[in-house]
Amino acid sequence: MIELKSVDKIYSHxxxxxxxxxxxISFSVKENEFSLLxxxxxxxxxxxxxxxxxxxxPTNGEVIIDNKxxxxxxxxxxxxxxxxxxxxxxxxxxxxxxxxxxxxxxIPLIPTKISKSEIEQRAEKIMTELSIFNKRDVLVExxxxxxxxxxxxxxxxVNEPKIILADEPxxxxxxxxxxxxxxxxxxxxxxxxxxxxxxxxxxxxxxxCINNIIKIHLGEIQ
Amino acid sequence: MNFKLIDFTLxxxxxxxxxxxxxxxxxxxIVFLLVSVFSISSSIKKExxxxxxxxxxxxxxxxxxxxxxxxxxxxxxxxxxxxxxxxAYDRVWGYYYFVNDNVNFTVVGxxxxxxxYKQKYSDIINLYAEATDTIDAPFMIVGSGVYKMxxxxxxxxxxxxxxxxxxxxETKIVGSFTDVSAMETNDVIxxxxxxxxxxxxxxxNYATDIVVRIPNPEEIxxxxxxxxxxxxxxxxxxxxxxxxxxxxxxxxxxxxxLALLIVAFVAFFILVYxxxxxxxxxxxxxxxxxxxxxxxxxxxxxxxxxxxxxxxLFSFFLGTGTALFYVYIxxxxxxxxxxxxxxxxxxxxxxxxVINFEILILIFILTVPVYILATVIPSxxxxxxxxxxxxx
Ligand SMILES: Nc1ncnc2c1ncn2[C@@H]1O[C@H](COP(=O)(O)OP(=O)(O)OP(=O)(O)O)[C@@H](O)[C@H]1O
Ligand SMILES: [Mg+2]
Numbered sequence: 141m142i143e144l145k146s147v148d149k150i151y152s153h154x155x156x157x158x159x160x161x162x163x164x165i166s167f168s169v170k171e172n173e174f175s176l177l178x179x180x181x182x183x184x185x186x187x188x189x190x191x192x193x194x195x196x197x198p199t200n201g202e203v204i205i206d207n208k209x210x211x212x213x214x215x216x217x218x219x220x221x222x223x224x225x226x227x228x229x230x231x232x233x234x235x236x237x238x239x240x241x242x243x244x245x246x247i248p249l250i251p252t253k254i255s256k257s258e259i260e261q262r263a264e265k266i267m268t269e270l271s272i273f274n275k276r277d278v279l280v281e282x283x284x285x286x287x288x289x290x291x292x293x294x295x296x297x298v299n300e301p302k303i304i305l306a307d308e309p310x311x312x313x314x315x316x317x318x319x320x321x322x323x324x325x326x327x328x329x330x331x332x333x334x335x336x337x338x339x340x341x342x343x344x345x346x347x348x349c350i351n352n353i354i355k356i357h358l359g360e361i362q
Numbered sequence: 363m364n365f366k367l368i369d370f371t372l373x374x375x376x377x378x379x380x381x382x383x384x385x386x387x388x389x390x391x392i393v394f395l396l397v398s399v400f401s402i403s404s405s406i407k408k409e410x411x412x413x414x415x416x417x418x419x420x421x422x423x424x425x426x427x428x429x430x431x432x433x434x435x436x437x438x439x440x441x442x443x444x445x446x447x448x449x450a451y452d453r454v455w456g457y458y459y460f461v462n463d464n465v466n467f468t469v470v471g472x473x474x475x476x477x478x479y480k481q482k483y484s485d486i487i488n489l490y491a492e493a494t495d496t497i498d499a500p501f502m503i504v505g506s507g508v509y510k511m512x513x514x515x516x517x518x519x520x521x522x523x524x525x526x527x528x529x530x531x532e533t534k535i536v537g538s539f540t541d542v543s544a545m546e547t548n549d550v551i552x553x554x555x556x557x558x559x560x561x562x563x564x565x566x567n568y569a570t571d572i573v574v575r576i577p578n579p580e581e582i583x584x585x586x587x588x589x590x591x592x593x594x595x596x597x598x599x600x601x602x603x604x605x606x607x608x609x610x611x612x613x614x615x616x617x618x619x620l621a622l623l624i625v626a627f628v629a630f631f632i633l634v635y636x637x638x639x640x641x642x643x644x645x646x647x648x649x650x651x652x653x654x655x656x657x658x659x660x661x662x663x664x665x666x667x668x669x670x671x672x673x674x675l676f677s678f679f680l681g682t683g684t685a686l687f688y689v690y691i692x693x694x695x696x697x698x699x700x701x702x703x704x705x706x707x708x709x710x711x712x713x714x715x716v717i718n719f720e721i722l723i724l725i726f727i728l729t730v731p732v733y734i735l736a737t738v739i740p741s742x743x744x745x746x747x748x749x750x751x752x753x754x
Contacts, residue, residue, distance in 0.1 A: 186750075186754065187750075190750035193654070195653070195654060195749045195750040195752075196749075196750040215658075215659060215746070216658050216659065216660075219653060219656055219657060219658040219659075220656070220658070222654070222655065222656040223655075223656025223657075224656075226656075228654050228655065230654075230752060234647075234650075234651045234654070234752050235651075236374075236648055236651060237377075238377030238378075239373060239374070239377065243370075243373060247370075247651075247652065247655055247657075248655040248656050248657075250364070250366045250367060250370050250657075250661075251364065251366075251367065251656075251657055251658065251661040256365075256366055256369070259366075295655065296655075299656065
């Protein structure tokens with residue numbers, strides 16, 4: 141489902157300053173597998189996720205998502221790929237303030253042809269599953285951290301993606317909420333999703349639902 | 363265009379309402395200024411046009427020591443015999459200083475030869491004819507401006523003029539009139555000519571000036587020269603001379619307005635520049651989020667386009683609407699003084715509604731699309747770069 145082949149990422153600022161962030165990264169995540177990316181801060185985990193999600197392009201190498209090479213895909217199509225196949229969960233939740241929970245959750249489907257009422261039905265169903273339906277019309281900045289994260293998860297699920305990408309999803313949560321999140325991610329795996337999650341939270345390392353752990357250090361796989 | 367995108371834009375506008383209100387305020391204020399200025403100016407231009415068209419082709423004034431003095435009426439008969447002259451008649455009129463309000467009224471004498479005045483005061487001929495038949499005392503028909511001033515000073519039915527010889531002339535007010543060209547007639551008082559003579563002490567054989575009507579405009583200049591040599595003691599003023607002097611005043615006043623316009627445009631471009639010179643961190647983060655959840659650049663541009671259109675169209679119509687209300691309903695307090703001069707030597711007049719669509723379209727083109735572009739372009743710039751900033 142996800143495959144990286146010899147991916148390099150080099151940021152260049154001007155002619156002489158080049159920062160190599162990723163070097164020769166290769167791994168794959170098969171359908172319905174749950175892979176964990178770990179490594180110290182600054183090692184390149186977020187960079188890998190943004191390359192997998194098509195938010196940035198690798199300098200060298202191949203990225204294959206659902207049998208499609210996306211390394212050189214124009215922006216227009218990588219946006220479509222995200223809309224159809226990928227749900228993103230960010231560390232900082234990245235919700236849009238001053239909009240209600242439901243309005244945040246439905247954002248990914250606004251540019252699609254799906255009708256407003258169907259979008260809202262889908263969103264409400266997911267909110268019910270994540271037990272935040274009672275917060276439907278509350279502005280997101282008024283929600284607690286855990287509720288905000290569940291809104292972010294609901295937004296990642298509303299387009300019914302095959303792939304979930306999560307970047308440090310528990311970094312802003314306390315122990316109890318982190319455990320709740322693990323329950324949710326387990327359910328997602330049971331529902332058949334392919335999951336790539338970046339975290340250095342030790343809570344994840346000995347989960348039995350994790351299929352493989354990819355350790356990154358200074359931009360390379362160890 | 364996708365209805366859900368419009369819906370989303372409205373929601374996102376609503377939550378940035380306070381920030382956008384200041385933009386809407388400045389934008390509509392600028393449009394308001396532009397539309398007001400152009401409306402007042404086209405209204406006054408129209409006013410002048412009507413006044414000038416009502417002017418006689420030539421006016422003959424007798425001069426004495428470089429100042430105007432009364433002219434013998436028999437010269438009118440002499441002038442009427444000149445080939446090309448249709449008609450020449452004497453006018454008796456003058457300025458009456460109304461102490462209470464510190465203004466001058468123009469008192470015009472009407473005589474039995476009403477035909478001569480028909481062109482100018484046609485609507486009050488009947489009123490006048492009726493009054494001459496029934497009243498055997500001084501009476502007058504006054505312009506609406508005069509009427510109002512007299513009324514404010516509690517002269518409802520009559521007014522006591524003080525003649526130049528110091529006597530009182532009790533004059534009945536029989537009616538008032540308004541004309542399309544208010545600037546011209548607002549301060550006018552019409553009275554039977556014999557009472558005007560009494561008021562200004564002008565004897566039977568003299569008049570204030572002589573009006574010459576010439577049907578063929580080509581002949582005006584030649585006849586003017588002929589009159590000049592016939593009456594070396596006189597000043598011959600043609601319509602073109604008056605038109606030119608009106609135009610001069612108008613052009614001078616327009617200069618003030620031009621300065622105002624430049625200020626308005628500079629303000630607008632500062633507004634646009636501020637909008638175009640980059641987005642806030644918050645705006646950029648939002649664009650990043652939208653891209654990360656699968657929005658294409660064109661979707662982002664669409665909502666920005668809708669947003670820019672809504673704000674600029676709303677501001678444009680708000681500014682235009684309030685400007686037209688301000689100019690034509692409220693009669694442009696403060697601003698009109700720039701044009702007509704703050705002096706109250708003339709009673710106030712009404713601005714005639716003249717809606718100049720060409721100017722409105724021009725103002726529209728110079729503001730609305732410019733603002734939309736200034737909204738869309740920065741978002742486009744920030745949405746084509748990598749969206750991985752949201753990961754940090
Ligand atoms: N635009 C950029 N230009 C230059 N260097 C960058 C840029 N973006 C990221 N980096 C660098 O790339 C490296 C990897 O960053 P990344 O965010 O992927 O690390 P991370 O493993 O997610 O760290 P953390 O655990 O703190 O989130 C860092 O050293 C970072 O400074
Ligand atoms: Mg990171």
